[in-house]
Amino acid sequence: MRCGGDVDVDGDGDVFPSTPGKLKTWSGGSSAISRHHVGVVHRCFASTSTLFLWALLLVALTASYLSFAGLVDTSSRYLLLSASRARGGGGGGWERRVGESARPGAHRGARGLSVLVTGAAGFVGSHAALALRRRGDGVVGVDNFNAYYDPSLKRARGALLASHGVFVAEGDVADPGLLARLFGAAPFTHVLHLAAQAGVRYAMENPSSYVHSNVAALVALLEACRGAEPRPALVWASSSSVYGLNEKVPFAESDPTDRPASLYAATKKAGEAITHAYSHIYGISVTGLRFFTVYGPWGRPDMAYFAFTRNILQGKPITVYRGRGGVDLARDFTYIDDVVRGCLAALDTARRGERGPAQYRIYNLGNTAPVTVPRLVYLLEKHLGVRARRRVVDMPGNGDVPFTHADVARARADLGYRPRTNLDAGLKKFVKWYLSYYGYSSSSSSSSSGGRVVGGGAAAATTTTMTTTENKQQQQQQQQKQNRGLR
Numbered sequence: 352m353r354c355g356g357d358v359d360v361d362g363d364g365d366v367f368p369s370t371p372g373k374l375k376t377w378s379g380g381s382s383a384i385s386r387h388h389v390g391v392v393h394r395c396f397a398s399t400s401t402l403f404l405w406a407l408l409l410v411a412l413t414a415s416y417l418s419f420a421g422l423v424d425t426s427s428r429y430l431l432l433s434a435s436r437a438r439g440g441g442g443g444g445w446e447r448r449v450g451e452s453a454r455p456g457a458h459r460g461a462r463g464l465s466v467l468v469t470g471a472a473g474f475v476g477s478h479a480a481l482a483l484r485r486r487g488d489g490v491v492g493v494d495n496f497n498a499y500y501d502p503s504l505k506r507a508r509g510a511l512l513a514s515h516g517v518f519v520a521e522g523d524v525a526d527p528g529l530l531a532r533l534f535g536a537a538p539f540t541h542v543l544h545l546a547a548q549a550g551v552r553y554a555m556e557n558p559s560s561y562v563h564s565n566v567a568a569l570v571a572l573l574e575a576c577r578g579a580e581p582r583p584a585l586v587w588a589s590s591s592s593v594y595g596l597n598e599k600v601p602f603a604e605s606d607p608t609d610r611p612a613s614l615y616a617a618t619k620k621a622g623e624a625i626t627h628a629y630s631h632i633y634g635i636s637v638t639g640l641r642f643f644t645v646y647g648p649w650g651r652p653d654m655a656y657f658a659f660t661r662n663i664l665q666g667k668p669i670t671v672y673r674g675r676g677g678v679d680l681a682r683d684f685t686y687i688d689d690v691v692r693g694c695l696a697a698l699d700t701a702r703r704g705e706r707g708p709a710q711y712r713i714y715n716l717g718n719t720a721p722v723t724v725p726r727l728v729y730l731l732e733k734h735l736g737v738r739a740r741r742r743v744v745d746m747p748g749n750g751d752v753p754f755t756h757a758d759v760a761r762a763r764a765d766l767g768y769r770p771r772t773n774l775d776a777g778l779k780k781f782v783k784w785y786l787s788y789y790g791y792s793s794s795s796s797s798s799s800s801g802g803r804v805v806g807g808g809a810a811a812a813t814t815t816t817m818t819t820t821e822n823k824q825q826q827q828q829q830q831q832k833q834n835r836g837l838r
């Protein structure tokens with residue numbers, strides 16, 4: 352029998368046992384039953400005032416439970432939101448800033464793109480983001496500012512973007528929560544995915560960083576794209592390294608790419624396969640751009656042209672690798688402005704929201720004129736006015752390939768891509784920027800280990816060791832020019 356709860360049947364006088372399920376089997380005789388029954392009825396219904404008090408108590412308990420549950424629910428949602436905001440570097444105005452930065456300009460001739468640029472504080476990312484902003488497109492950047500190379504250089508690029516009204520969210524592209532917030536805050540029409548773990552030889556030191564940034568982050572981004580409304584077209588950075596041990600020159604997009612020579616190359620090749628699968632299944636428009644050894648102002652300190660410049664100016668030796676049989680290594684060095692034009696043309700020609708199979712494209716963005724590494728060193732000497740101290744060694748087995756050479760016929764036909772800057776002219780511009788940024792003898796511009804510095808380096812205004820007043824004035828003028836744009 353129940354009276355407002357489980358009935359105490361053990362005869363100890365407790366009508367409402369504390370714990371449900373403690374109902375014991377009744378084993379007494381009829382008189383006992385009767386005694387108990389009478390007792391229960393007596394105690395439960397002794398008076399209407401008791402009944403009223405119990406009812407009041409029940410109502411109060413139910414009401415307080417409901418309000419407590421509501422409080423718990425609300426506060427846990429609030430805590431989750433706060434945590435996610437903190438991860439995205441947010442706060443109250445984070446979504447608003449993303450939305451504003453993503454909004455295209457309304458002036459005549461504007462293309463009306465709204466582009467999420469990943470790796471926006473990186474070399475190609477910062478240039479591309481600024482080029483998009485300049486022509487009136489909406490741009491939002493995302494970057495994790497990691498310490499693969501001097502983060503202060505990335506901060507300086509980020510500051511430059513900020514001064515041009517481009518908001519860069521700080522966080523990892525592999526974080527689905529951050530991506531959800533970005534896509535929730537702005538209706539991106541395009542994603543320019545340039546965030547990656549770059550560098551061919553560093554893969555032997557830190558292989559997992561390549562899997563994280565070049566595979567896991569790419570999948571996270573594709574997952575975000577497939578769920579986004581509107582669904583953005585994706586343009587992303589593959590690499591000339593996918594040609595690997597290919598010996599046919601020049602490299603054409605239709606050539607086999609199944610013999611990568613480094614883990615870096617393997618993850619970029621994997622990226623091409625992964626984006627193809629997503630394009631096929633979910634109808635995402637995808638364009639992969641195979642960049643060929645991109646160089647220029649605001650470049651990457653881990654790359655040979657940059658590290659050579661630093662060492663030459665500091666009077667330190669440079670190591671020049673030599674191929675099998677004493678053959679010089681060669682690269683199809685490609686100037687940053689040419690690559691940026693290719694990126695923008697890929698965005699402009701990406702088709703979105705059409706019926707039928709989604710667009711899936713791959714293009715080489717190279718210079719079509721390979722130059723040997725010794726020639727690169729000669730050109731740097733010329734522009735720096737300083738002789739290099741060379742140490743020539745046989746190319747170690749570190750994932751390097753002996754040469755690269757792009758066939759850009761496909762990019763020329765579809766994107767109107769025409770590289771305009773030869774290595775001599777491009778290095779001249781790079782050296783000019785380098786001297787204005789770091790000065791003639793910058794001890795803190797980078798380390799000798801490929802420029803991977805944590806906490807070192809900074810903008811010219813704070814770290815250079817200029818020797819004369821004239822140099823200082825020259826530097827100030829150049830700094831002012833830089834503040835007006837990357838180039």
Ligand SMILES: O=C(O)[C@H]1O[C@H](OP(=O)(O)OP(=O)(O)OC[C@H]2O[C@@H](n3ccc(=O)[nH]c3=O)[C@H](O)[C@@H]2O)[C@H](O)[C@@H](O)[C@H]1O
Nearest residue numbers: 549550551590591592642643644654655670671672680751
């Ligand atoms: O196109 C790409 O897909 C890749 O381009 C770039 O790789 P690489 O072409 O290897 O450029 P980079 O390191 O500047 O070496 C240039 C030359 O200098 C030689 N080299 C290098 C270092 C050294 O100490 N000595 C030397 O001789 C070296 O043997 C080579 O012959 C990007 O870093 C990479 O992220 C990716 O984007």
